[in-house]
Amino acid sequence: MDLKAVFFDRDGVVNKDFGYVYKQEDFIFLEGIFEVLEFFKKRGYLLILVTNQSGIGMGYYTIEDFKELSQYMQKEIKKRLRFNFDGIYFCPHTAQEECLCRKPNPGMIQKAIKDFKINVSESILIGDRIRDIEAAHHAGIKYKILLQNAVYQEDIKTLTKENIEYCFQAKYLKEIVNIISNEVR
Template structure:
């Protein structure tokens, strides 16, 4: 691919960035959007960036919920975002954990943050301009994953996500 066919991307962590971290969240009924989250995704869409979600989901490995529950929540999120005129280009999650109670998920995975695998997998599937892309996370492991993938990581702690994203995009322009 040529440089002209690539686009920048914003990789969003899910829990603690797009939604309040309720701990092992898998039910839409318990999902609470972060202030400005839907508007932030719409802002990314309107700027012509890819919008991706990259989320560790060790609750699967721990037996708290199934992968189908993760898919169902992501479908619900996509529906809610569509109502706000926004969309996510792809959701990626890692169900693995080295101390999993479910055997098939008990492993060290390069996809589990701080590993870069979810990000690099998306960059292989989509024409992402890595030098103009960012990850927004709420934990040091998110920033480590971004650095390992060769993109800039920004730490979001609290406040309005739309305001945060607007400032982040202005730095990239």
């Protein structure tokens, strides 16, 4: 049987987005993220991180910096919840490189779908940018949640008609629990 998954964007969803976060001291978990992770874990979802990390391609930090920070993140989540992300996928390229992994392209999500044999029709993506929602749409992920935090506040209305189906807006992470309880059977 195929597994269902929740795909999480990182900066602005898991942690505060200060732009090109790569140091431990700048990695601040957002209010409500642990509750959301636990909610989905209890319901049998895989937890997958998919993150654009163009700071690597720009030379602001290295792949090793990113991996070290990921280890820190995983360790901190595990301390609180006794589990953590099942998979972490990142794109190190700049927008100019026109790769297939950088969101809004679906490459990272598609790779995870293959690696874990994920059923897209039962899966969810949570992001704070329209490009996250578009990447999910391109990969066939059914449910999309646009988190409208203080940094970007991108509007769901800028999505095309076909993308907007099963796309929900949440102002706070904790709202996601209600949305999914009501919308996903």
